[in-house]
Amino acid sequence: MRKNTVRPTDIKLHQKSHVLEVSFDDGSHFNFPCEYLRAYSPSAEVRGHAPGQEVLQVGKENVNITNIEPVGSYAVCLFFDDGHSTGIYSWDWLHHLGVNQENLWQQYLERLTQAGHQRKPAKALD
Numbered sequence: 001m002r003k004n005t006v007r008p009t010d011i012k013l014h015q016k017s018h019v020l021e022v023s024f025d026d027g028s029h030f031n032f033p034c035e036y037l038r039a040y041s042p043s044a045e046v047r048g049h050a051p052g053q054e055v056l057q058v059g060k061e062n063v064n065i066t067n068i069e070p071v072g073s074y075a076v077c078l079f080f081d082d083g084h085s086t087g088i089y090s091w092d093w094l095h096h097l098g099v100n101q102e103n104l105w106q107q108y109l110e111r112l113t114q115a116g117h118q119r120k121p122a123k124a125l126d
Contacts, residue, residue, distance in 0.1 A: 006095045011068065011076070018064050020078075022094055030098030035060045038080055039108050040097055041087035058117045 010023040018034040039057045041047070048054050060082070067079035075090040097104065112119060 005092070007091055008094070013065055013068060015064055018062070020065060020068075022098065024091075024095055024098075026095075028095065028098060030094075030101065032094075032097065032101070034064050034080070035062075036101065036105055036108070037065070037078060037089070037097070038063045038082070038084060040104060041078075041084065042089060042093050043084070043087040045084070045086055056111050056115055056117075058112065058115065059120075061120050 006024045006026050006028075008022050009025050010021075012021040013019075014021060020032045020034065020037060021030070022032065023029045038060045039046075041057075046055055046057060064081045065078050066081050069077045069079070071077050071088050075088045075093075077085065077088050079085040109119075
């Protein structure tokens with residue numbers, strides 16, 4: 001991963017659609033489903049303390065972000081409505097998640113299937 005070479009120019013939370021929209025100064029723009037961000041939280045609770053210790057996040061289909069707090073000038077902490085709030089999402093991590101979103105999402109879905117978890121349909125939007 002790159003070392004803080006990109007910075008966000010805009011971050012918008014769309015709570016009704018459960019999407020975090022992020023634009024970067026390199027011109028890239030990503031729409032992150034909250035479930036995706038929750039599944040790829042950089043926290044030790046999700047990633048573990050070493051390779052191979054990752055914890056698959058199941059049942060997060062309808063998770064939403066309730067708050068976003070800046071962490072210095074390099075990251076944000078996302079607060080999820082399931083109580084998770086320990087992931088510090090650096091600009092580089094968010095950019096990495098955006099650039100690799102299609103592959104990472106597929107990997108997540110495959111891991112859920114391998115674990116025998118069947119995703120529930122998303123709740124209807126109000």
